[in-house]
Amino acid sequence: MPSWPGANSRGRTAAKERAEQVALQQGVRYRRMFVALLGVIVAVSAVVVLFGTVGLFTETRSRPLTPAEQNRYKDEEIARRWQAWPVTGVFPDEVKYLGLDRAQQYARRVGIAPETDCGKGVDASVAGVLDSHGCVTMLRATYVDQTAAFVITVGVAVLKDEESRVSAGEELTQDDRVGVLPVAFPGTVSERFGPDQRQRTGWVGAGPYLVFSTAGYADGRTRAAVPPEEILHSELWPAAKSVGNQIAYFLADPPKVPPCTQGNVC
Template sequence: MKARRSTSGLPRAGGEAPQERRNPLGNATGRRSRVRSWPAADSRRRTAAKERAELLALRQGMRYRRMFVALLGVIIAVSAVVVLLGTVGLFSETRSRPLTPDEQNQYKQEEIARRWQAWPATGVFPEEVKYLGLDRAQQYARRVGIAPETDCAKAADASVAGVLQSHGCVTMLRATYMDQTASFVFTVGVAVLKDEASRISAGEELTQDDRVGVLPVAFPGTVSERFGPDQRQRTGWVGAGPYLVFSTGGYADGRTRAAIPPEEILHSELWPAAKSIGNQIAYFLADPPKVPPCTQGNVC
């Protein structure tokens, strides 16, 4: 009769060899495992590895930081140099210094060229203008009226207007005067050219015909009311800066040029007075201004 196997796996009786104990997976517990058992890393190794990793990250961060600081320093240095050079350049450009001869001449030209706009109409055409009468006596022509600013083509004879327009005439200013005895009337016209070079070129093309020039301006109810193109006895002009200053004169009684016989001589005072008035106004416009010695006034 076979002995029963006890619940513990050991034979109850007899000399039978004990059977191998099996684990729940079915492998014998007494057989050596084929998987090599690695010893677990201890806490020291883990700590050392962690410290090495932290040290490496710290060194890398310090390198990046040094590179960033160096780059930032270069940027700041370059910016400082640029700002310094700009400041020095600005100071050298804006600081007061003596004007050169070319700058002084340019200042004069610009000042003269803007007078026709900067001055009031009464500044361009004063109320009274001196002229020399008979026996070189100083007399005064009185302003009758100032005409509105007009186009050059509308204020001059066709031949003269064509020359003015071809050289860039900007506008024409006109005023009428009478002599001290109210025997003569004169119209003065200021043709404004682009610049002095244009004025010189236009003057070289103007005809010397004393029958053409500026058209007279008559003011009703005054001594000049009968002064028109036919009443002009003579015309002329003079250059000053960018201006051509025309003048024309006639009798206040309305006599035309054609009505005067060739043998009759014009009144000796009429044309000298007309020229003198035109020259005076040209002188006022082109009188050289006082030039400051320095770029910022009188102190360098």
């Protein structure tokens, strides 16, 4: 017998409602799963951000410098002085030295030479050593002693670092006839000071610097014209050596190191 249309319609409606109810329940489950997964992602992200923030704060906050950091600060500060300081900071107007009977006297700066290549500011045998160890540049200035009887040229050879300076120093000759080339300034007491007038030369190491000194008489006497015993007992070389040592001291004097990474407060 054919079914009644009303009964079939009610069955289809009930089936449709059941299907919609199942779909709704399934959607609710999916939504709950999505919300839970999203919550986990947000929580993990928050933890990562928290740890990152803590790590960044720990890394950037002020703290005491370690001994290694203190030494690195000193080395870097000393190594940049030849550029960071004004030229009058490297070569002061006056430099103290000890004269006869250890009396304190002052050498006066006559002039400062233009910066030059290392090989052009020293004798050839010295130039080879400096070049082989990566000499960066040569700075020179000329002084006269307090009596204006002696002329002294000081040369600062800038090496890459202190290790290079030490290596270069180990290879330098002990011949006191070679070293830095004199710089004469016309119209001053130094105008007659040339390579032949050098009586003695020497050098001292300080940080990444080799500080050379050479001295002669302002009257233009050559080395050959001065008896060796006069040089040995003259005030000339002690004065020149003292001036060079003073400039080396200025350049390598240890700086004051801040106690913390961000100044004086940790």
